[in-house]
Amino acid sequence: MAPLLDLQGVTKRFGGLIAVNNVNLAVDKGTITSVIGPNGAGKTTIFNTITGIYKPDEGDVHFDGQTIAGKRPDQITALGMCRTFQNIRLFHNMTVLENVMVGGHTQSKSTVLGAVLRTRSFKNSEEETRQEASRLLRFVGLPAGLGDQIAKNLPYGQQRRIEIARALASKPKLILLDEPTAGMNPQETESAIRLFRKLRDDLGITVVLIEHDMKVVMGISEYISVIDYGQKIAEGTPDQVRKNQRVIEAYLGRSAAAEIAAHEGAN
């Protein structure tokens, strides 16, 4: 079976800097995949290239059987891929419910003329979007009655969840989570991990995440790709990646890695 998301030799340059260098990445349907790597390795740039915020300079991106390189972000979202952001990018001064309703933009059939004339189909479609939004807020574990709050007034952990609910409102086949547990305490992280599993197990959504927290990465991913200096240096199951010499070097530096190896050899 062809992978749901398939990056073939994707390269992205910013002037002389090669942020992403000839990366191949395949994500199978129904898996949870992590993209890891040191800070500045190019992980978020890969996400931005996949979602259409950047256009790849070389290579191709296939999603769900068609090429999406060069398509606009909103077109890609309409095809069933949605994301969250590393620094939360909620619509700060909109209510929580409105935030999620914007996420349902591609799903809603309401038209401008319908809005002006308040046709029955407009009212139905608005009501449907609203219902779906509040259902999603409960699904991501937000307490009831939060919908009318202004998004920026909520604590960080809840904002992360709203962002996920907003992404879910577009009914994605694939969701890209950019450091979704950054800044969370251990309990919050624990419950976030449960939520990511639920996305896949209950909704059947394929999950790709960028993560720094190794506990999260190793605990949840079925497949891991490691990026360093814009290149993929390793991939495989958590166990394979954990033992990979190049990964240890990338994270700890060459000399430390050699020390560990020597130490382990001595044992």
Added chain:
Amino acid sequence: MSAQSSAQLSPIQRMLKGPLGLILVFAISVGASYLFVLSPRSLIVRLLLLGSLLLIYYMPQKGWIKLLFGGVMLLIVLPYLGLFNPFLMELGFQIAAFATLALGLNIVVGFAGLLDLGYVAFFAVGAYLWAFFGSQQIWHMDEPPGTFTIYPTFPFPAWWFWPFLIVGIIAAAITGIMLGFPVLRLRGDYLAIVTLGFGEVIRVLANNLDKPINLTNGPQGITPIQRPPLPAYFTSQEFLNQLSDIAGRPISLNDIYGFFFYFVAIVVLIIAIFLARRLDNSKLGRSWTAIREDDVAAVAMGVPLRRTKLTAFAIGASFSGAMGVIYAANRTFVSPETFSLTASISILVMVILGGLGSIPGVVLGAAIVTLLNIDFLQTLSLQLSSLRQGSGFIPLTSIPWSSLPTQLDPARYQRLFFGLLLVVMMIFRPEGIIPSQRQRLELHEEPVDEPEGAVIEGEIEPDHKLEN
């Protein structure tokens, strides 16, 4: 939101609660109207009338009662009072016209967050459209300005005004899209500069398109422009005599047109309010707010950036296109100086003063700025000059009024008052006089109790579980 608990009512609203409040508002409206009949030229009574309209807006009563009160005031009482002083109708027309423009700009700036400093350009498009087709300009295209005679007939009969109202809307919307395309990728300051330039381009075009083909008649402007025909009954001598009897002064055909344009402007304003409200409260309105808040996030959520921005420009422009056509017919004259940068800024001030994104706020802002512009300061200047001609002294001093220099005329300080007003507003009430819900929450933050993070996971299944 209609179910307000009494705790949320402002002091004014608490005062106006219940049947007693209803009677109070009624009494104030009737009182102000009666005072107007007694002294039709008094500025204070005019302000009182406007105040009673504001009270009607603030009444905590049910929507239909407010609508009834407001409707009776605007459509029956004010026109009746207009019989005694035609300036009231002119004032009403200008307030309604500028409120419509401000509502259009509010869609672009308030809803979608695209700062447009050349908004008056769309007004110019509508105005020049009817000015060109509704006058004899078509016959003078190969003559330089100021050389031709006025004929008794026109190329288009006057009733073409009505179809051109629609054409004006479409033309302005297309112009809006034309402006929208090059500025799609710009934000903030850069967008403001380009729109400012665009506004000037339209004005300069109007100024210079008198050669080689005379389209706009240059700085002299186009005149006479036709007014739409009225039903014969309203222009008959009999009807005029009847009105003259009520008013106690001769009512001319010109006055009848004053009433006519007042009603047209009010109807267009009501349609504009209706449209703005419904659009704001829809998928498109949410998309506008979303791109204002964070366009990258919005586009990542599937909001098509280009289309959403262009719709904002087009719809915003169409409001002022319609008003442009009406304005040209009302004045029977257009010239480029009406469409200066100051006019754009004036409309922007209305929006900011009233409350960015707030529909009632913007209408009130338009009323205040228009009053300042054409009524308040002028009236003060007139009164001052009449004092100057008398032999009295300035109170508490021995200086005669006559030695007061004309440089101190309030009307000369219009811009100064504007500036002061804006500075004071930005310090004490940056969200505007009647802020939108969103702006209030944005600028006047109250510490919100963090809801307890009770985590309820997976209680409810979303209904779009994908089948694999």
